[in-house]
Amino acid sequence: MNTIIQAAIQRSRASIMLLIFLFIAGISAYQSIPKEANPDVAIPMMYVSMSLDGISPEDGERLLIRPMEHELRSLEGIKKMTSTASEGHASVMLEFDAGFDADQALADVRVKVDAARSKLPSEAEEPVVNEINVGLFPVLSVGLSGPVSENQLVYIARQLQENIEAIPEVLEVDIGGDREDLLEVVVDPQVLEGYGLDYQQLFNLVSNNNRLVAAGSLDTGAGRMSMKVPGVIEDLDDVLSMPIKVDGDTVITFADVATISRSFKDPLGFARINGQPAVVLEVKKRSGANIISTIEQTKALIDEASSRFPEGMHINYIMDQSKEVKSMLSDLLNNVLTAVVLVLILIIATMGVRSAVLVGITIPGAFFAGILMIAALGYTMNIIVLFALILVAGMLVDGAIVVSELADRHLAEGQTPKQAWANA
Incomplete structure (x- = not known):
């Protein structure tokens, strides 16, 4: 340890350059390090x-x-x-x-x-x-409400879900109040009886036609190509145009005996915002992603899409964890600045300006060094890390004051500045 201290004092310019580099690297790491409320x-x-x-x-x-x-x-x-x-x-x-x-x-x-x-x-x-x-909990909840139809509200929510999930930092988006799609088939029993059919025949017909049959492979000599018989129902027209009975030249299709309409399953719950029907988008970020950047991109996307929303539709940000993170970072910065100012005032009054400046530099220097190490280890800036940084400030100030006071005593005893600080 003495060797390191002597080398740092004898190479003062290199030590100052290292300190400047530490400040610059620490500030850069503070800007780029992922920030979140809770650690994973x-x-x-x-x-x-x-x-x-x-x-x-x-x-x-x-x-x-x-x-x-x-x-x-x-x-x-x-x-x-x-x-x-x-x-x-x-x-x-x-x-x-x-x-x-x-x-x-x-x-x-x-x-x-x-x-x-x-x-x-x-x-x-x-x-x-x-x-x-806890790292997979939603970081942003967006409520969509207004005097619009339920179909339109769900459609808009699903479009936003698809667009938001395209953001690289977003893991997934859940829709609260979404209802599962349902294809409702209403069969006219009198028409079905008139054609000499029953429900079981109709059901078997649809089931047997909604299949993908693998038909082996075809060897062309230049290579092998797989063959299949596609029969999977892809849209509503495939169902309506499906033949169910042939009588001479007359072909009876599914549309002749039944009507089909899109609907939703019965709701298990209801969401209301200010008395209006609503759905809620719950945004989850990826592990290690910057929560502030993620929420800012999400809000920008929603603001851009809001111009195409129906008239009277409202957007409510029910939960926004980025505000909590920004508040914690602001508290950390305020605590650091307050600690530096109070320490400078106290040491200037008791030990002089030179000691106050030296001690004042150690506080932000140690914070930036800690943040640089946290970024190098791949950790995020969260409530645990912030609490640890604030807690260690008291220990750091005590050590710096003790060293500075002892160096002043060695100077009063006649030692040179280099000897005084090295011995301290």
Whole structure:
């Protein structure tokens, strides 16, 4: 340590250049480092979600939860398993021991869920494994409301969802209040009876025609080309023009016996903003992305699209975490400036201007050095890092004052400035 101190004092110009470089690099790192409210903390909990329309809680426990629990109980590191069944839905919550490997645990759970899938009813939807991570919580909630039709409101929300998810820093966008599309088919029983058909024949006809048949491959001598018989229904016209019966020269199509219209499934809840129907876009950023930049790009995109919204439609920013991050960064800057000013005033009054300047330089220098190291390690600027930087300011000032006071005492005893500061 003495060798390093002596070398720094003897090469004063190099030390000053290093200090200037530290300030410049620290300021640059402060501008570029990703900023967020909370760090990506892996919470030792996951849950498996299962859905089956119309199933009762009792049947959900027997048909969904028990087969899933049977597979999941063999996982290593599980501390607690909690299951919940409700109408049409069931979930299994897994709590792991502290210090678990999140990636490995997620992979193991997915393997067990895939093994249990064959034991669930065929009508059940695919089980979904969800990990709980505070870094994946929404950072921006945008409410769209106004006196417009529900179809128009959902359409606009889906268009915004697609455009916002194109932003590189955005992970995904969920739509609160969105309703699943439904194709409603109304069959006229009298017409169907007049043509000598029944519902089962109609159902089988649609099911058998909505298939993609692999027909092998064709070897041309120059290469092999796969063959297929496409029969997948792609749009509404494919259904309406489908022939269901041929009587001589007359072809009866699906449109002759039924009417088809687009609709939505029955809502499970309702959203209102100022008494108007509403949907909410919940924006989630990618891990390590700059929350301020992400939200600014999202808002700019929404403002640009708002010119095409129907008259009377309102945009409400219900939650905006970038304001919280900006406030924390502002508090950090204010605390640093306040600490420097108070220390300078106190040391000028007790030890003189020279000591005050030397001590005053150490505070921002240490902050910029810390931020530069945080950026080099790949961490983000979050509430934990900011709290640590503010907390360490008191320790830093104490050390600088002690060294400066001891150097002044050595100077009073007749030592040269280089000797006094080196010994201090």
